[in-house]
Amino acid sequence: MTITAERLAPPRTTNAAIWVSDVEALCRPDSVEWIVDEADIRERLTARLIEAGTIFKLNPDLRPNSYLARSTEDDVARVEGRTFICTPTKDAAGPNNNWRDPVDMRSELLELFSGSMTGRVMYVIPFSMGPEDSPFAQYGIQITDSAYVALSMLTMTRSTARLRERLTAGAPFVAALHSVGYPLHDDSGASRSDVAWPSNSRKYICHFPQLDEIWSFGSGYGGNALLGKKCFALRIASHMGRKQGWMAEHMLLIRVTSPKGKKYHLVAAFPSACGKTNLAMLQPSMPGWKVETLGDDIVWMRLDEQGQLRAMNPENGFFGVAPGTSTKTNPVAMETVSRDTIFTNVALTPEGDVWWEGMTKRAPSMLTDWLGNAWTPESGTPAAHPNSRFTSPVANCPTVCEDWEAPEGVVVDGIIFGGRRADTAPLVAQAYDWEHGVLMGATIVSERTAAAEGTVGELRPDPFAMSPFLGYSLTEHWLHWLEIGEQISADAKPEIFHVNWFRKAEDGSFAWPGFGENIRVIDWMIRRIESQRTHVADRANSDFHVDLGERVQYTPAGIVPETGAVDTEGFTPEQVASLEAAVKVDEQEWRRELERQQAYLEGYGTSVPLELHTALAKLRGLLK
Ligand code: OXD
Ligand code: MN
Secondary structure, eight states: OOOOHHHHSSSOOOOHHHHHHHHHHHHOOSEEEEOOSOHHHHHHHHHHHHHHTSEEEOOTTTSTTOEEEOOOTTOSSBOGGGEEEOOSSHHHHOTTSEEOOHHHHHHHHHHHHTTTTTTSEEEEEEEEESOTTSTTOEEEEEEESOHHHHHHHHHHSBOOHHHHHHHHTTOOOEEEEEEOSOOSBOTTSOBOOOOSSOOOSSOEEEEETTTTEEEEESOOSHHHHOTIIIIIIIIIHHHHHHHHTOEEESOEEEEEEOTTOOEEEEEEEOOTTSSHHHHHTOOOSSTTOEEEEEESSOEEEEEOTTSOEEEEOOOSEEEEEOTTOOTTTOHHHHHHTTSSOEEESOEEOTTSOEEOTTSSSSOOSOEEOTTSOEEOGGGOSOSSOTTOEEEEEGGGOTTBOTTTTOTTOEEOOEEEEEOOOSSSSOSEEEOSSHHHHHHHHHTOEEEOOTTBSSOTTOEEEOGGGOTTTOSSOHHHHHHHHHHHHHHSOGGGOOEEEEEOTTOBOTTSSBSSOOGGGHHHHHHHHHHHHHHHHTTHHHHHTOSSOOOOSSSEEEETTEEEEOGGGSOOTTOOHHHHHHHHHHHOOOHHHHHHHHHHHHHHHHTTGGGSOHHHHHHHHHHHTTOO
């Protein structure tokens, strides 16, 4: 059957079998294989990848059931410049996205995908985001010509034979098509041999939110290729959530149990590579506290019948940044990746184990670097790529909540926003009210990290840490947050906070030790949550937070603790002194910051919800 632009033009078929056979006719692979998470299927994929030289088996005595993959220098990170949202109008995609007309993009893609899989196997992976029977669950089918992607999808999502049956019987799904764009034969009959990491210099990561479709071409790496993650669970899902009244956010999810045995659930949104995985796996430095992991990257939230906000991690695996992870910074992650893990772009030790910058104080004297070259500490280049990653099952995490897959999710008590900023933003600030919290999310700025292409260190706005991941217009997203806030019942409204673990002291050192000590900040937040709850009635009668007579300051950054309000038991005198620099709200910096926020909002004109301007005006009123 010939596929024409009209045939695949909207609306696409929602029949799984027809879609798969249409794609087969378009991409012309040698064969088609349905993949689900079963041992013999994993073994088959693994054996093929080893034979192709894409992955190497690590020493099973040191790292059981684990592999190392190496990509190529031009395929190491998300390609935001090549990520497109194809909505009927440019406005619907918003100023935050690269927009393309869906029909134009569709015909460009049809050409690219035509014959793009020749000589290859086309894998078809039915998958569920969220436990299959949960009310949060959404289904997808990924088609890919990469066995590495297929194998990784089996860890990152849930893929079962039962789901395959459901989908072929007509359950709705997101259609996620992926090709590395490296066909082995062309139309003239010429052939080329395969390479260990096939990709294409032309990359396209395209989303059709109206059709629940993703088309990804040219990259085999991370979020570009594992389409359940950023493409589906954030970009497509955020659009679904806007339409259907729920939320898809770039957040971690943890359960914190206080020494009194009370459980709290917190979600936190930070830009990529700003410590979400570390916070998700926090080992509290204060006795009596427990932190358990539910998710490290994506959270879906919806209201229940009681008007409570419930959250769930739709993923089944971690795709975490390796560099900087160590038994000191994140022992839980180190334990999680001790087996059953695919590492990508880390260095290899002579013993057949992995290494990356920050894993140990001193680098081993000899390594093979992420490109496969001999490396010594004198080489002057990183041994592991700064955006090298591990792909591990959530179930392997020693701190995972026993009930992390509970179909009803968990009730959210607190929402944390944050960024990486050397100055201005204090260690922690509580929002005066929901609207101020939404302003905090909308005005996140952060130093750029290696997770995306671009200059590391440069400050960039990253509203809700979603700017590369939102499938619609950002001001519409702010409105969505305000509308959801209105629907949460007053006694269940989560408190909203902003944190900055990365504030620098005058000498340029970090003012806050971070990592396990972050529990001290969480302890403060929980005390604030508790005291707010006991004052809900008062709050209903006041448009500003009531003064609870605690050791807090009301500042233009929000409500911040006085230094004595943060538990510093066990801190060195230097750490106690440094806390002052960490929590400080500097009048001049905040005058500038509020001007920046004002200019930032004004940049989006009249589409900015009025509530955010009002919240900002209230903060301005707090400047001396
Ligand atoms: C990620 C990212 O991979 O945010 O999670 O870049
Ligand atoms: Mn992320």
